[in-house]
Amino acid sequence: MKFHKPQSLPDCLCLLGKLKDPWLLAGGTDINIQIRHKQGIKDDVVLINHLPELSGIKIADGKLIIGATATIKEIADSEIIKKECPYLSESLVDFASPLISNLATIAGNIANSSPTADTIPLLLVLKAELVLSSTQGYRKIALENFYTSYKHNVLNPGEMISSIEIPIMPLDSYTSHYVKVGSRKALTIAKAALAFIKTKDEYRIAAGSLTEYPKRLLNVEAYLNNNKEIVNSKLFDVLDEDVSPISDFRSDEDYRLQVCRNHLIKFIK
Amino acid sequence: MIISFKLNNEAVTITTDPMRRLLDVLREDMKMKSVKESCGEGECGACTVMLGNKPVTSCLVNIAQVEGKEVLTAEAISETPIGKLLIDCFEETNAVQCGFCFTGFLVSCWHYLTTNPVDDVDAIKHAISGNICRCTGYVKIIEAMQLACRRINEGAIS
Numbered sequence: 001m002k003f004h005k006p007q008s009l010p011d012c013l014c015l016l017g018k019l020k021d022p023w024l025l026a027g028g029t030d031i032n033i034q035i036r037h038k039q040g041i042k043d044d045v046v047l048i049n050h051l052p053e054l055s056g057i058k059i060a061d062g063k064l065i066i067g068a069t070a071t072i073k074e075i076a077d078s079e080i081i082k083k084e085c086p087y088l089s090e091s092l093v094d095f096a097s098p099l100i101s102n103l104a105t106i107a108g109n110i111a112n113s114s115p116t117a118d119t120i121p122l123l124l125v126l127k128a129e130l131v132l133s134s135t136q137g138y139r140k141i142a143l144e145n146f147y148t149s150y151k152h153n154v155l156n157p158g159e160m161i162s163s164i165e166i167p168i169m170p171l172d173s174y175t176s177h178y179v180k181v182g183s184r185k186a187l188t189i190a191k192a193a194l195a196f197i198k199t200k201d202e203y204r205i206a207a208g209s210l211t212e213y214p215k216r217l218l219n220v221e222a223y224l225n226n227n228k229e230i231v232n233s234k235l236f237d238v239l240d241e242d243v244s245p246i247s248d249f250r251s252d253e254d255y256r257l258q259v260c261r262n263h264l265i266k267f268i269k
Numbered sequence: 270m271i272i273s274f275k276l277n278n279e280a281v282t283i284t285t286d287p288m289r290r291l292l293d294v295l296r297e298d299m300k301m302k303s304v305k306e307s308c309g310e311g312e313c314g315a316c317t318v319m320l321g322n323k324p325v326t327s328c329l330v331n332i333a334q335v336e337g338k339e340v341l342t343a344e345a346i347s348e349t350p351i352g353k354l355l356i357d358c359f360e361e362t363n364a365v366q367c368g369f370c371f372t373g374f375l376v377s378c379w380h381y382l383t384t385n386p387v388d389d390v391d392a393i394k395h396a397i398s399g400n401i402c403r404c405t406g407y408v409k410i411i412e413a414m415q416l417a418c419r420r421i422n423e424g425a426i427s
Contacts, residue, residue: 003270003287003333029329033310035288036328045288047333073323097399099377100311102323103330186398187312
């Protein structure tokens, strides 16, 4: 395993253009464990958490711009986020533990592409966009189009997430709720997670741990947006089209589905 | 690779494999034995240290990530006024039993007391939620922290 420490973001992108599928090391909360257990070892590791271009949280053009290497704790504690999007800061308080959220980065949580990633359902309902950079320049992609299948995403070789953009919504224009169900309150991996936003015009609902990658529940949203009288049995039928919970060592299919139904009903009432 | 950082307020420079864990460098090279390994996956908090003013699990940190930063371990924290007060409070409430987790708790608790020492059970529970203790059931640890908060707020530390 070869270690690289680029001096700047252009240096880093140049390096990514040359190396074959390297690891990008920012917080290290996933990669350092894989290195320790010699799981899926790659030939190259590129350190990025020292690059100032990738850090920080700011506002530009009516959007929150969150640097790729902003840690979960930095986001939860950010005065800008607390003011413009308290839904995000409040929902991230129980991410892992304070010891881990001081290290773990937002782009790491996204790029790791886990079905249980805690930040993704929230970012989906907030209509986040990712800025993907390479030596060719950059492109923007909506987070809901980022994943292609279980643990896979649209990042091309030589490309990296450089920032996350969230459109700022007036606080009085929506209501929101986030629920993460795990075996315990702290330091747990979600059995099911749901993020909800309701505006004047629409419902936005996204789920984690209930699909092969976190997704918006588009059929549920359409049903809620188009029907004034909600019939629970019909709602559950469309929910079945959107989620595909699995049984594994963490939980079972029936439980995950029931939890999802219960919280859905709770939110729409 | 040459890596320089501050360890317990002293500048250190080492030449080592950049992929080693901060935990291993602290224990093996620096002989900081307060930093313990238990789970090795960030779950238990036995290896907690301060990294750049924030408590982290040092088993998840790669030494290359530490370049230019400040590291504080329980060795230095236990010599500070708040560290000493914390140790007294843990003793008085019998909050230490086997002691294996204690140095990790000391770091998390010290961070809480030095940033916002509010006598609030929920906030204290959140602050120590990354540290596991298998002896006490936490009740005595929370009592120790509440006692420390009260003493600080009564002016025990000048």
